[in-house]
Amino acid sequence: MRWSKYFIPTLREDPADAEVVSHKLLLRAGIVRQLSAGIYSYLPLGQRIALKVMQILREEMNRIGGQEFYLPALHPAEVWQESGRWSAIGDDMFRLKDRKGADMCLGMTHEEVFTTIARNEIRSYKQLPQVWYQIQIKFRDEPRPKSGLMRLRTFIMKDAYTFDVDREGLGRAFLDQREAYKRIFTRCGIEFSIVEASSGSMGGSESNEFVAKTPAGEDLIASCSNCGYAANVEKATSRLPKIEDEAGPDAPEEFPTPGVRTIEDLTTFPGGAVADRQIKTLVYMMEKPTVGTLLPMLILLRGDHQLHEIKLSDSLGGATARPAHPEEIREVLGASAGSLGAVGARERAKRATYEHSIEGGGTQTLIKYPEILIIADEGLRGRRNMTTGANKDDHHVRGVDIERDVEVDKWADLRTVNSGEACPRCDSGTLEVYKAMEVGHIFKLGTKYSETMGATVLTEEGKPVPIVMGSYGIGVERIISAAVEQNYDTDGIIWPKSIAPFDVIVTVTNMKDEKLREAGEKLYENLTRAGLDVLLDDRDERAGVKFKDADLIGIPFRITIGKKIGDGVVELFNRKAKKSEDVRLDEIVSRVLMLAKSEV
Numbered sequence: 001m002r003w004s005k006y007f008i009p010t011l012r013e014d015p016a017d018a019e020v021v022s023h024k025l026l027l028r029a030g031i032v033r034q035l036s037a038g039i040y041s042y043l044p045l046g047q048r049i050a051l052k053v054m055q056i057l058r059e060e061m062n063r064i065g066g067q068e069f070y071l072p073a074l075h076p077a078e079v080w081q082e083s084g085r086w087s088a089i090g091d092d093m094f095r096l097k098d099r100k101g102a103d104m105c106l107g108m109t110h111e112e113v114f115t116t117i118a119r120n121e122i123r124s125y126k127q128l129p130q131v132w133y134q135i136q137i138k139f140r141d142e143p144r145p146k147s148g149l150m151r152l153r154t155f156i157m158k159d160a161y162t163f164d165v166d167r168e169g170l171g172r173a174f175l176d177q178r179e180a181y182k183r184i185f186t187r188c189g190i191e192f193s194i195v196e197a198s199s200g201s202m203g204g205s206e207s208n209e210f211v212a213k214t215p216a217g218e219d220l221i222a223s224c225s226n227c228g229y230a231a232n233v234e235k236a237t238s239r240l241p242k243i244e245d246e247a248g249p250d251a252p253e254e255f256p257t258p259g260v261r262t263i264e265d266l267t268t269f270p271g272g273a274v275a276d277r278q279i280k281t282l283v284y285m286m287e288k289p290t291v292g293t294l295l296p297m298l299i300l301l302r303g304d305h306q307l308h309e310i311k312l313s314d315s316l317g318g319a320t321a322r323p324a325h326p327e328e329i330r331e332v333l334g335a336s337a338g339s340l341g342a343v344g345a346r347e348r349a350k351r352a353t354y355e356h357s358i359e360g361g362g363t364q365t366l367i368k369y370p371e372i373l374i375i376a377d378e379g380l381r382g383r384r385n386m387t388t389g390a391n392k393d394d395h396h397v398r399g400v401d402i403e404r405d406v407e408v409d410k411w412a413d414l415r416t417v418n419s420g421e422a423c424p425r426c427d428s429g430t431l432e433v434y435k436a437m438e439v440g441h442i443f444k445l446g447t448k449y450s451e452t453m454g455a456t457v458l459t460e461e462g463k464p465v466p467i468v469m470g471s472y473g474i475g476v477e478r479i480i481s482a483a484v485e486q487n488y489d490t491d492g493i494i495w496p497k498s499i500a501p502f503d504v505i506v507t508v509t510n511m512k513d514e515k516l517r518e519a520g521e522k523l524y525e526n527l528t529r530a531g532l533d534v535l536l537d538d539r540d541e542r543a544g545v546k547f548k549d550a551d552l553i554g555i556p557f558r559i560t561i562g563k564k565i566g567d568g569v570v571e572l573f574n575r576k577a578k579k580s581e582d583v584r585l586d587e588i589v590s591r592v593l594m595l596a597k598s599e600v
């Protein structure tokens with residue numbers, strides 16, 4: 001490619017609305033342009049990068065026996081209704097109607113469509129296992145599209161699906177994918193960790209996220225450098241030092257605490273308690289299926305611990321709950337936040353009543369919240385002599401023995417882990433919590449889709465069983481963003497060799513100099529003939545401008561053709577190492593070939 005004819009609109013300045021590094025650099029290097037929020041066009045350089053990423057995805061999927069499909073992006077509502085996700089997924093799904101008024105949607109993922117094919121075509125265990133994949137566009141109306149290519153509303157995904165007759169087969173398929181993912185990210189020059197994750201709306205039991213560490217990431221990962229434990233904070237736990245509680249009174253004692261509103265206030269209040277000897281009480285509301293009825297939930301945590309809402313949702317089997325409004329809290333517990341507690345809460349909640357008119361006249365008094373749910377964090381197990389709110393403004397109770405005095409309905413891990421806490425897996429490690437970006441996700445789906453959609457096979461014994469499935473996704477744009485976030489400097493992008501738009505750039509310092517121009521053309525031809533992707537900077541620009549642009553777009557190697565050409569010498573510049581060396585013209589092709597094609 002000749003730069004003079006190639007479309008690379010580089011920008012000198014950082015675009016005003018771009019915040020994260022990859023967003024700025026992808027725009028400045030003329031790789032992508034925004035069309036609308038979360039919707040981007042790939043310019044020629046971007047398309048070259050995306051194709052290289054997709055080629056790696058294909059090679060690694062094919063290597064584990066994957067068969068490439070190409071499924072439609074436009075789906076009839078029926079298949080999503082069958083799986084139950086038409087109603088389970090909210091506004092993230094782009095929905096539309098066809099000219100006949102039938103409901104349609106744009107695919108967010110393809111479990112439903114692949115399962116439809118499996119259901120219609122696969123009858124016997126003899127046809128299994130199958131490993132199917134595609135590289136295709138996805139649509140998601142993300143609430144907060146941002147950070148350039150990191151969270152898009154339309155993006156390219158490699159999604160794979162495996163079909164097995166039993167869980168053992170799924171286990172093998174999952175491990176194959178896991179190994180393929182490791183090779184993919186390594187080949188793309190991305191430093192990654194594999195973490196345990198929450199499965200969200202996908203359903204299924206086991207899932208692993210592949211994450212790339214970067215301050216631009218939206219996920220928080222807790223990991224231990226001692227033993228390699230790593231988990232999304234949505235799931236991560238830590239080991240708490242054991243606390244020995246002194247025996248308390250036989251029953252909780254109420255005491256006045258005027259002005260005390262927070263955990264912190266109570267730590268300094270005379271007769272109060274340190275944070276880890278307090279029980280924090282949060283009130284959440286869960287909408288029950290019957291419209292208008294609400295189930296109040298009391299969430300109990302140690303005073304110095306923070307709730308993680310995803311853990312709460314997971315403990316409720318994926319249901320969502322919201323924090324109660326101050327009026328609701330007062331109705332349920334009779335006090336304001338700051339004086340709440342679970343001791344006697346059930347009886348207290350029954351005091352909220354309302355008048356219900358009876359058919360034929362008259363009214364009846366009904367209890368507004370006949371039941372409440374008390375969920376306690378594991379960190380409170382066995383704790384005694386604790387202090388908590390008394391459900392009476394400006395009052396607390398002390399001497400609370402959680403197992404004696406509170407009727408806990410459910411114990412769950414609800415607490416957010418923090419850097420510096422002890423690793424839950426090994427004896428001596430401590431956790432570090434850092435920001436990362438999810439680049440891939442592998443799920444053991446099990447039979448969620450095959451059961452709801454009726455995809456069954458006959459076993460060797462002739463028994464019909466639902467196919468056991470897995471689903472595995474990688475975002476092409478996430479790979480591109482992560483590669484930039486992890487590989488750049490003040491001058492621009494430093495593409496990993498495997499996905500660089502060009503292997504090498506030949507920069508002719510002065511196009512007006514006949515000798516230099518001819519040498520450049522000749523070298524361009526020779527490098528191309530050797531199988532390299534070459535960009536010839538044949539623009540009529542000053543050398544300084546050309547060097548700056550080459551650094552910005554991040555081509556791994558630059559060959560500069562300048563004055564030394566008279567001695568048969570060119571300069572070879574390594575973008576990553578930022579080092580130059582003189583190389584003889586007759587050796588340069590083999591030299592670059594060797595460097596460009598070597599592993600990462």
Ligand code: ATP
Nearest residue numbers: 142150151152155157438439440441473474475478
């Ligand atoms: P996230 O938690 O970041 O929203 P997700 O869990 O919704 O991701 P999956 O449904 O597992 O993602 O999709 C598989 C892969 O597709 C992700 O690992 C990611 O690489 C990519 N991906 C998902 N959503 C987006 C998006 N909005 N923009 C770009 N890539 C995405």
Ligand code: MG
Nearest residue numbers: 092140142200
């Ligand atoms: Mg998502």
